[in-house]
Amino acid sequence: MENSSFIPYNNQYVRYKPVIQIIELEVTLMNVSSLRYMQVKEHLIRHIASLKPNDRLPSRTVLSETYQAARTTIERAVSELIGEGLLYARDGSGTYVSEANTGNALLEGNGVKTWGLLIPDILHYIYPGIVRGVGDVANNHDVNVIICNTDNEYEKQTKHINKLIESKVHGVIIVPAISGAIDLQPFYKLKESGIPFVFCHRMLEGIQAPRVISNNFYAGYIATKHLIASGCKKIAYISRPVYSASSDRYQGYVCALSEAGIPVRRDRILFESSFETDGEGYYSAQRILAGDDRPDGIFCFNDGIAKGAYDAAGEAGLKVGTDLGIAGCDDTNICGTLKPKLTSVKFQTYETGVQAARLLCDGTEDNQTIVQQPELIIRESSSVV
Numbered sequence: 144m145e146n147s148s149f150i151p152y153n154n155q156y157v158r159y160k161p162v163i164q165i166i167e168l169e170v171t172l173m174n175v176s177s178l179r180y181m182q183v184k185e186h187l188i189r190h191i192a193s194l195k196p197n198d199r200l201p202s203r204t205v206l207s208e209t210y211q212a213a214r215t216t217i218e219r220a221v222s223e224l225i226g227e228g229l230l231y232a233r234d235g236s237g238t239y240v241s242e243a244n245t246g247n248a249l250l251e252g253n254g255v256k257t258w259g260l261l262i263p264d265i266l267h268y269i270y271p272g273i274v275r276g277v278g279d280v281a282n283n284h285d286v287n288v289i290i291c292n293t294d295n296e297y298e299k300q301t302k303h304i305n306k307l308i309e310s311k312v313h314g315v316i317i318v319p320a321i322s323g324a325i326d327l328q329p330f331y332k333l334k335e336s337g338i339p340f341v342f343c344h345r346m347l348e349g350i351q352a353p354r355v356i357s358n359n360f361y362a363g364y365i366a367t368k369h370l371i372a373s374g375c376k377k378i379a380y381i382s383r384p385v386y387s388a389s390s391d392r393y394q395g396y397v398c399a400l401s402e403a404g405i406p407v408r409r410d411r412i413l414f415e416s417s418f419e420t421d422g423e424g425y426y427s428a429q430r431i432l433a434g435d436d437r438p439d440g441i442f443c444f445n446d447g448i449a450k451g452a453y454d455a456a457g458e459a460g461l462k463v464g465t466d467l468g469i470a471g472c473d474d475t476n477i478c479g480t481l482k483p484k485l486t487s488v489k490f491q492t493y494e495t496g497v498q499a500a501r502l503l504c505d506g507t508e509d510n511q512t513i514v515q516q517p518e519l520i521i522r523e524s525s526s527v528v
Contacts, residue, residue, distance in 0.1 A: 183212045184220040188255060189287075191229060191240055193310045200230065200238040257287045258503065259307040259315040263295040268446075268475040269492050270318070273343060276496020277316055284504060286313070295418065297323040304329035308336050314503045315340040316496075319347040321386045322418055339506060343499040344492075345387055351509040355498040359388045362488040362517045363395025366442050366470040369486070371403045373525050375440030375468045379411035381427045381452060382444035384418060389444055392472065396442055411438055415448075424451025432459045432467075440468040440525075446477040449485055449524075468525045483523030491515045 191200075201209070206217045221238060224230045232238050260277055262270045274290065281288045289312065291303040300320040307315055308329075315333065317340055330350045333340050342354035363380075370378050380396045382389040393414075397407050413427045424443060431438060432455055443449040449471035453463055461467045464483040471478070474489035498513050 183210050183216055184223065185255070186210055187220055187224060188229070189257075191224070192255075192257075194240045196240055196242045198240045199236075200240070202237070255287065256285065256313045257289060257310070258500075259289045259291060259303070259312045261291045261293055261300060261303055261315065261317045263318060263320065264292055265290060268477075269344075269473050269490065272492030273318070273496035273499075276493040276498075277343075277500045278496075280497055280500035280504065293320045295320045295322045297326045301326045301329045304333065308332055308338060311336075312338060314338060316343050316499045316503060317341070317347075318344045339503060341499045341502045344490075344495055348387070353502045353509060353511040355495050355502065355513045355515065357388075357490045357495065357515050358517060359391035360395040360398075362472055362490070363392035363442065364399050365395075365517070365519045366472065366486075366488050367396045367399035368402075369519055369521065370440040370442060370468050370470055370525055371399060371405070373440075373468055375438075376405060377411070377436070377438045378405070378440040378442060378468075379431050379438040380413070380442050380444075381424055381431065381448050382414045383423075383448070384416060385414050389414065392442075392444060410434070420447060422451065424448030425454050426451075428452035428455035429458070432456065432461070438467070441470075443469065443471045445473050446471040446475045446485060446487055449487070450477055450481060453481055453485075464523045464526050470519075470525050474520050478520070478522065481524070486522045486525035487520055488517045489520050490517045 187206075194200075200206070200221070203214055203217050203221070206212075206221075207214050210217070221230065225232055225238070229241055230238050231241055258277075258281060260274065262273065264270060265274060278288055289307065289310075291307070293300040293303060297320045300317075304315065304317075315338060319342060327347075327349055330340070330347070330352070340352055342350075342352050342356070344355070344357055345359075346352075346354045346356055367378060367380075378396075378400065380393060382393060393412070400407050411431060413431060415423065415427055424447060427448070428441065428451060431441070437459075441449075441452050443452055449469055452469055456463050456467050456469075463469050463481075469485065471485050471487040472490075474487040478485040478487050495515050498515070502511060502513070
Protein backbone atom coordinates (compact mmCIF):
# COMPACT_ATOMS: atom_id res chain seq x y z
CA MET A 144 0.00 0.00 0.00
CA GLU A 145 1.41 3.39 -0.97
CA ASN A 146 0.34 6.17 1.39
CA SER A 147 0.28 8.63 -1.45
CA SER A 148 -2.48 6.54 -3.15
CA PHE A 149 -4.69 5.95 -0.09
CA ILE A 150 -6.28 8.10 2.59
CA PRO A 151 -7.77 7.06 5.97
CA TYR A 152 -11.58 6.83 6.01
CA ASN A 153 -13.71 5.34 8.85
CA ASN A 154 -10.71 3.51 10.40
CA GLN A 155 -9.61 2.03 7.08
CA TYR A 156 -7.75 3.15 3.96
CA VAL A 157 -9.50 3.94 0.72
CA ARG A 158 -7.85 4.74 -2.58
CA TYR A 159 -7.51 8.49 -3.15
CA LYS A 160 -10.16 9.97 -5.43
CA PRO A 161 -11.23 13.51 -6.24
CA VAL A 162 -13.09 15.29 -3.42
CA ILE A 163 -16.49 15.08 -5.12
CA GLN A 164 -16.21 11.27 -5.37
CA ILE A 165 -15.26 11.01 -1.68
CA ILE A 166 -18.43 12.99 -0.83
CA GLU A 167 -20.50 10.63 -2.98
CA LEU A 168 -18.97 7.66 -1.12
CA GLU A 169 -19.86 9.19 2.23
CA VAL A 170 -23.47 9.82 1.15
CA THR A 171 -23.77 6.21 -0.06
CA LEU A 172 -22.45 4.84 3.23
CA MET A 173 -24.89 7.06 5.14
CA ASN A 174 -27.80 5.77 3.05
CA VAL A 175 -26.82 2.13 3.66
CA SER A 176 -26.49 2.80 7.39
CA SER A 177 -29.88 4.52 7.49
CA LEU A 178 -31.53 1.64 5.63
CA ARG A 179 -30.04 -0.94 8.00
CA TYR A 180 -31.17 1.09 11.02
CA MET A 181 -34.74 1.27 9.70
CA GLN A 182 -34.75 -2.50 9.07
CA VAL A 183 -33.57 -3.19 12.62
CA LYS A 184 -36.17 -0.82 14.06
CA GLU A 185 -38.95 -2.56 12.14
CA HIS A 186 -37.74 -5.97 13.37
CA LEU A 187 -37.76 -4.64 16.94
CA ILE A 188 -41.29 -3.29 16.56
CA ARG A 189 -42.53 -6.71 15.43
CA HIS A 190 -40.70 -8.40 18.29
CA ILE A 191 -42.14 -5.99 20.86
CA ALA A 192 -45.64 -6.65 19.50
CA SER A 193 -45.27 -10.32 20.43
CA LEU A 194 -44.33 -9.48 24.05
CA LYS A 195 -46.44 -8.59 27.06
CA PRO A 196 -46.30 -5.28 28.95
CA ASN A 197 -43.22 -5.04 31.20
CA ASP A 198 -41.46 -7.95 29.46
CA ARG A 199 -37.71 -7.40 29.32
CA LEU A 200 -36.04 -6.85 25.95
CA PRO A 201 -32.92 -8.98 25.25
CA SER A 202 -29.55 -7.33 25.89
CA ARG A 203 -27.94 -5.11 23.27
CA THR A 204 -25.35 -7.82 22.63
CA VAL A 205 -28.01 -10.44 21.99
CA LEU A 206 -29.96 -8.06 19.72
CA SER A 207 -26.79 -7.23 17.83
CA GLU A 208 -26.13 -10.92 17.20
CA THR A 209 -29.78 -11.67 16.41
CA TYR A 210 -30.16 -8.96 13.78
CA GLN A 211 -26.51 -9.01 12.62
CA ALA A 212 -26.24 -5.29 13.19
CA ALA A 213 -23.68 -3.02 14.82
CA ARG A 214 -24.14 -2.13 18.47
CA THR A 215 -24.53 1.55 17.56
CA THR A 216 -27.37 0.67 15.17
CA ILE A 217 -29.15 -1.28 17.94
CA GLU A 218 -28.66 1.59 20.40
CA ARG A 219 -30.13 4.10 17.95
CA ALA A 220 -33.21 1.97 17.25
CA VAL A 221 -33.85 1.21 20.94
CA SER A 222 -33.35 4.85 21.94
CA GLU A 223 -35.92 6.02 19.40
CA LEU A 224 -38.42 3.40 20.55
CA ILE A 225 -37.94 4.60 24.13
CA GLY A 226 -38.50 8.16 22.95
CA GLU A 227 -41.68 7.07 21.17
CA GLY A 228 -42.98 5.50 24.38
CA LEU A 229 -42.88 1.92 23.12
CA LEU A 230 -40.10 0.92 25.53
CA TYR A 231 -38.79 2.19 28.84
CA ALA A 232 -35.43 1.74 30.57
CA ARG A 233 -34.58 0.85 34.16
CA ASP A 234 -31.12 1.91 35.32
CA GLY A 235 -28.86 -1.12 35.64
CA SER A 236 -31.74 -3.49 34.84
CA GLY A 237 -32.43 -3.27 31.13
CA THR A 238 -35.11 -2.16 28.68
CA TYR A 239 -38.77 -3.17 28.98
CA VAL A 240 -41.99 -3.09 26.96
CA SER A 241 -44.24 -0.16 27.75
CA GLU A 242 -47.67 -0.75 29.29
CA ALA A 243 -49.67 1.12 26.66
CA ASN A 244 -47.88 0.25 23.45
CA THR A 245 -48.12 -3.46 22.76
CA GLY A 246 -50.20 -5.60 20.45
CA ASN A 247 -52.49 -4.03 17.86
CA ALA A 248 -51.95 -0.48 19.12
CA LEU A 249 -48.21 -0.85 18.61
CA LEU A 250 -48.52 -2.37 15.16
CA GLU A 251 -51.15 0.06 13.93
CA GLY A 252 -49.24 3.02 15.33
CA ASN A 253 -46.29 2.07 13.14
CA GLY A 254 -48.30 1.20 10.06
CA VAL A 255 -47.68 -2.54 10.39
CA LYS A 256 -50.51 -5.08 10.24
CA THR A 257 -50.19 -8.84 10.49
CA TRP A 258 -52.35 -11.78 9.47
CA GLY A 259 -52.00 -15.41 10.39
CA LEU A 260 -52.46 -18.05 7.66
CA LEU A 261 -53.09 -21.61 8.85
CA ILE A 262 -52.62 -24.33 6.23
CA PRO A 263 -52.06 -28.08 6.57
CA ASP A 264 -48.69 -28.12 4.78
CA ILE A 265 -47.07 -25.46 2.60
CA LEU A 266 -45.22 -28.23 0.71
CA HIS A 267 -48.45 -29.99 -0.22
CA TYR A 268 -49.21 -29.39 -3.88
CA ILE A 269 -52.52 -27.51 -3.54
CA TYR A 270 -51.56 -25.00 -0.82
CA PRO A 271 -48.80 -22.90 -2.49
CA GLY A 272 -51.50 -21.42 -4.75
CA ILE A 273 -53.57 -20.37 -1.74
CA VAL A 274 -50.49 -18.92 -0.01
CA ARG A 275 -49.60 -16.92 -3.12
CA GLY A 276 -53.15 -15.56 -3.47
CA VAL A 277 -53.27 -14.44 0.17
CA GLY A 278 -49.75 -13.03 -0.07
CA ASP A 279 -50.51 -10.91 -3.13
CA VAL A 280 -53.55 -9.28 -1.52
CA ALA A 281 -51.69 -8.80 1.76
CA ASN A 282 -48.80 -7.14 -0.06
CA ASN A 283 -51.17 -4.72 -1.78
CA HIS A 284 -52.52 -3.72 1.65
CA ASP A 285 -49.10 -3.56 3.39
CA VAL A 286 -49.94 -6.53 5.61
CA ASN A 287 -47.41 -9.07 6.89
CA VAL A 288 -48.42 -12.75 6.79
CA ILE A 289 -47.39 -15.39 9.35
CA ILE A 290 -47.69 -18.88 7.81
CA CYS A 291 -48.45 -21.73 10.23
CA ASN A 292 -48.40 -25.40 9.19
CA THR A 293 -50.90 -27.55 11.11
CA ASP A 294 -50.23 -30.92 9.42
CA ASN A 295 -54.03 -31.19 9.43
CA GLU A 296 -53.98 -31.82 13.20
CA TYR A 297 -56.45 -30.10 15.54
CA GLU A 298 -53.89 -30.01 18.34
CA LYS A 299 -51.35 -28.07 16.29
CA GLN A 300 -54.11 -25.85 14.94
CA THR A 301 -55.12 -24.93 18.50
CA LYS A 302 -51.54 -24.09 19.49
CA HIS A 303 -51.02 -21.89 16.44
CA ILE A 304 -54.28 -19.99 16.94
CA ASN A 305 -53.50 -19.37 20.62
CA LYS A 306 -50.06 -18.00 19.70
CA LEU A 307 -51.57 -15.74 17.06
CA ILE A 308 -54.09 -14.42 19.60
CA GLU A 309 -51.25 -13.68 22.04
CA SER A 310 -49.41 -11.87 19.26
CA LYS A 311 -52.54 -9.78 18.65
CA VAL A 312 -52.66 -10.32 14.91
CA HIS A 313 -55.22 -8.37 12.92
CA GLY A 314 -56.86 -11.34 11.25
CA VAL A 315 -56.52 -15.05 10.48
CA ILE A 316 -57.19 -17.13 7.36
CA ILE A 317 -57.69 -20.82 8.13
CA VAL A 318 -57.79 -24.02 6.13
CA PRO A 319 -59.36 -26.12 8.93
CA ALA A 320 -57.58 -29.23 10.21
CA ILE A 321 -59.31 -32.59 9.80
CA SER A 322 -57.42 -35.00 12.04
CA GLY A 323 -57.71 -35.67 15.78
CA ALA A 324 -60.19 -34.56 18.42
CA ILE A 325 -62.17 -31.52 17.26
CA ASP A 326 -61.39 -28.40 19.31
CA LEU A 327 -63.62 -25.39 18.72
CA GLN A 328 -62.36 -23.33 21.68
CA PRO A 329 -59.67 -21.44 19.69
CA PHE A 330 -62.36 -20.09 17.36
CA TYR A 331 -64.43 -18.87 20.29
CA LYS A 332 -61.29 -17.18 21.64
CA LEU A 333 -60.72 -15.46 18.30
CA LYS A 334 -64.24 -14.07 18.44
CA GLU A 335 -63.81 -12.97 22.07
CA SER A 336 -60.54 -11.25 21.16
CA GLY A 337 -62.21 -9.37 18.31
CA ILE A 338 -59.85 -10.91 15.75
CA PRO A 339 -61.66 -11.57 12.45
CA PHE A 340 -61.06 -14.87 10.68
CA VAL A 341 -62.03 -16.48 7.39
CA PHE A 342 -62.27 -20.15 6.46
CA CYS A 343 -60.52 -21.04 3.26
CA HIS A 344 -60.85 -24.03 0.88
CA ARG A 345 -63.18 -25.78 3.32
CA MET A 346 -65.29 -24.84 6.32
CA LEU A 347 -65.70 -26.10 9.88
CA GLU A 348 -69.11 -27.22 11.10
CA GLY A 349 -70.32 -25.45 14.24
CA ILE A 350 -68.42 -22.19 13.68
CA GLN A 351 -69.93 -19.24 11.85
CA ALA A 352 -67.38 -17.25 9.86
CA PRO A 353 -66.94 -15.87 6.33
CA ARG A 354 -65.69 -18.61 4.02
CA VAL A 355 -64.29 -19.25 0.58
CA ILE A 356 -64.83 -22.91 -0.24
CA SER A 357 -64.17 -25.20 -3.17
CA ASN A 358 -67.19 -27.00 -4.62
CA ASN A 359 -66.22 -30.57 -3.81
CA PHE A 360 -69.67 -31.89 -4.70
CA TYR A 361 -69.27 -30.55 -8.21
CA ALA A 362 -65.75 -32.01 -8.42
CA GLY A 363 -67.11 -35.50 -7.78
CA TYR A 364 -70.02 -34.93 -10.11
CA ILE A 365 -68.07 -33.74 -13.19
CA ALA A 366 -65.34 -36.38 -12.82
CA THR A 367 -67.84 -39.25 -12.54
CA LYS A 368 -70.06 -37.84 -15.29
CA HIS A 369 -67.04 -37.68 -17.60
CA LEU A 370 -66.11 -41.30 -16.87
CA ILE A 371 -69.68 -42.29 -17.73
CA ALA A 372 -69.55 -40.30 -20.97
CA SER A 373 -66.25 -42.03 -21.80
CA GLY A 374 -67.92 -45.44 -21.69
CA CYS A 375 -67.51 -46.52 -18.07
CA LYS A 376 -70.55 -48.27 -16.54
CA LYS A 377 -69.09 -49.77 -13.36
CA ILE A 378 -67.36 -46.91 -11.56
CA ALA A 379 -65.71 -47.17 -8.15
CA TYR A 380 -64.84 -44.39 -5.71
CA ILE A 381 -61.64 -44.53 -3.61
CA SER A 382 -61.27 -41.80 -1.01
CA ARG A 383 -59.38 -40.49 1.97
CA PRO A 384 -61.11 -41.03 5.37
CA VAL A 385 -64.54 -39.45 5.83
CA TYR A 386 -64.54 -35.67 6.35
CA SER A 387 -66.29 -32.75 4.65
CA ALA A 388 -64.41 -32.79 1.32
CA SER A 389 -64.39 -36.58 0.88
CA SER A 390 -68.09 -36.75 1.76
CA ASP A 391 -68.99 -33.97 -0.67
CA ARG A 392 -67.06 -35.59 -3.52
CA TYR A 393 -68.79 -38.88 -2.72
CA GLN A 394 -72.19 -37.17 -2.95
CA GLY A 395 -71.24 -35.76 -6.35
CA TYR A 396 -70.17 -39.23 -7.48
CA VAL A 397 -73.48 -40.74 -6.32
CA CYS A 398 -75.46 -37.97 -8.01
CA ALA A 399 -73.76 -38.55 -11.38
CA LEU A 400 -74.39 -42.32 -11.18
CA SER A 401 -78.04 -41.86 -10.20
CA GLU A 402 -78.58 -39.34 -12.97
CA ALA A 403 -77.27 -41.91 -15.49
CA GLY A 404 -79.40 -44.70 -14.02
CA ILE A 405 -76.34 -46.61 -12.78
CA PRO A 406 -76.85 -48.37 -9.42
CA VAL A 407 -74.60 -47.36 -6.53
CA ARG A 408 -72.80 -50.42 -5.16
CA ARG A 409 -71.21 -50.38 -1.73
CA ASP A 410 -68.53 -52.89 -2.77
CA ARG A 411 -67.20 -50.26 -5.20
CA ILE A 412 -66.90 -47.51 -2.57
CA LEU A 413 -63.93 -47.41 -0.23
CA PHE A 414 -62.96 -44.73 2.30
CA GLU A 415 -59.43 -45.40 3.51
CA SER A 416 -58.90 -45.71 7.26
CA SER A 417 -55.91 -43.38 7.58
CA PHE A 418 -54.57 -40.10 6.25
CA GLU A 419 -51.14 -41.69 5.82
CA THR A 420 -49.80 -41.27 2.29
CA ASP A 421 -47.76 -44.49 2.12
CA GLY A 422 -49.61 -46.87 -0.14
CA GLU A 423 -52.59 -44.53 -0.52
CA GLY A 424 -54.92 -45.81 -3.20
CA TYR A 425 -52.80 -48.85 -4.01
CA TYR A 426 -54.21 -51.37 -1.51
CA SER A 427 -57.74 -50.03 -1.94
CA ALA A 428 -57.53 -50.40 -5.72
CA GLN A 429 -56.04 -53.89 -5.32
CA ARG A 430 -59.04 -54.90 -3.26
CA ILE A 431 -61.60 -53.37 -5.63
CA LEU A 432 -59.99 -54.82 -8.76
CA ALA A 433 -59.60 -58.33 -7.29
CA GLY A 434 -63.23 -59.42 -7.78
CA ASP A 435 -64.67 -61.08 -10.86
CA ASP A 436 -67.04 -58.19 -11.51
CA ARG A 437 -64.31 -55.57 -11.44
CA PRO A 438 -64.96 -51.86 -12.15
CA ASP A 439 -64.17 -50.35 -15.54
CA GLY A 440 -63.62 -46.90 -14.03
CA ILE A 441 -62.37 -45.35 -10.79
CA PHE A 442 -62.93 -41.84 -9.49
CA CYS A 443 -60.13 -41.08 -7.01
CA PHE A 444 -60.39 -38.50 -4.24
CA ASN A 445 -56.99 -37.06 -5.21
CA ASP A 446 -54.10 -37.60 -7.61
CA GLY A 447 -52.05 -39.47 -5.01
CA ILE A 448 -54.76 -42.12 -4.72
CA ALA A 449 -54.98 -42.22 -8.51
CA LYS A 450 -51.26 -43.00 -8.71
CA GLY A 451 -51.77 -45.92 -6.33
CA ALA A 452 -54.65 -47.11 -8.52
CA TYR A 453 -52.36 -47.00 -11.57
CA ASP A 454 -49.87 -49.27 -9.80
CA ALA A 455 -52.57 -51.75 -8.76
CA ALA A 456 -54.07 -51.76 -12.26
CA GLY A 457 -50.68 -52.51 -13.80
CA GLU A 458 -50.14 -55.46 -11.46
CA ALA A 459 -53.60 -56.75 -12.41
CA GLY A 460 -52.67 -56.62 -16.11
CA LEU A 461 -55.02 -53.74 -16.87
CA LYS A 462 -54.17 -50.81 -19.11
CA VAL A 463 -55.28 -47.44 -17.76
CA GLY A 464 -57.16 -45.52 -20.43
CA THR A 465 -58.09 -48.71 -22.27
CA ASP A 466 -59.25 -51.37 -19.81
CA LEU A 467 -59.80 -48.98 -16.92
CA GLY A 468 -60.71 -45.30 -16.84
CA ILE A 469 -59.29 -43.25 -13.96
CA ALA A 470 -59.94 -39.65 -12.92
CA GLY A 471 -58.31 -37.86 -9.98
CA CYS A 472 -58.62 -34.54 -8.15
CA ASP A 473 -56.36 -31.52 -7.56
CA ASP A 474 -54.62 -31.51 -10.98
CA THR A 475 -51.15 -31.78 -9.47
CA ASN A 476 -47.81 -32.38 -11.19
CA ILE A 477 -48.46 -36.09 -10.66
CA CYS A 478 -50.83 -35.96 -13.64
CA GLY A 479 -48.05 -35.36 -16.15
CA THR A 480 -45.73 -38.00 -14.72
CA LEU A 481 -48.20 -40.88 -15.12
CA LYS A 482 -48.59 -42.86 -18.33
CA PRO A 483 -51.10 -42.29 -19.72
CA LYS A 484 -51.47 -38.76 -18.32
CA LEU A 485 -54.13 -38.43 -15.65
CA THR A 486 -57.50 -36.71 -16.06
CA SER A 487 -58.05 -34.60 -12.94
CA VAL A 488 -60.27 -31.93 -11.42
CA LYS A 489 -58.52 -28.59 -11.02
CA PHE A 490 -59.37 -26.31 -8.08
CA GLN A 491 -58.91 -22.54 -8.28
CA THR A 492 -56.40 -22.38 -5.42
CA TYR A 493 -54.88 -18.99 -6.21
CA GLU A 494 -58.27 -17.32 -6.59
CA THR A 495 -59.43 -19.02 -3.37
CA GLY A 496 -56.54 -17.39 -1.50
CA VAL A 497 -57.26 -14.01 -3.12
CA GLN A 498 -60.95 -14.10 -2.22
CA ALA A 499 -60.26 -15.19 1.38
CA ALA A 500 -57.83 -12.30 1.85
CA ARG A 501 -60.33 -9.86 0.35
CA LEU A 502 -63.03 -11.05 2.74
CA LEU A 503 -60.63 -10.42 5.63
CA CYS A 504 -59.96 -6.91 4.32
CA ASP A 505 -63.64 -6.14 3.84
CA GLY A 506 -64.77 -7.34 7.28
CA THR A 507 -67.85 -9.11 5.94
CA GLU A 508 -70.60 -10.82 7.93
CA ASP A 509 -70.23 -14.38 9.26
CA ASN A 510 -72.72 -15.76 6.76
CA GLN A 511 -70.75 -14.53 3.72
CA THR A 512 -69.87 -17.52 1.52
CA ILE A 513 -67.98 -17.63 -1.78
CA VAL A 514 -67.95 -20.92 -3.68
CA GLN A 515 -65.15 -21.58 -6.17
CA GLN A 516 -66.10 -23.87 -9.04
CA PRO A 517 -63.50 -26.43 -10.18
CA GLU A 518 -62.93 -27.54 -13.77
CA LEU A 519 -62.10 -30.91 -15.29
CA ILE A 520 -58.78 -31.23 -17.12
CA ILE A 521 -59.26 -34.14 -19.53
CA ARG A 522 -56.28 -36.33 -20.43
CA GLU A 523 -55.69 -39.85 -21.73
CA SER A 524 -56.47 -41.83 -18.55
CA SER A 525 -60.23 -41.53 -18.84
CA SER A 526 -60.73 -42.76 -22.40
CA VAL A 527 -62.09 -46.29 -22.38
CA VAL A 528 -62.51 -48.29 -25.58
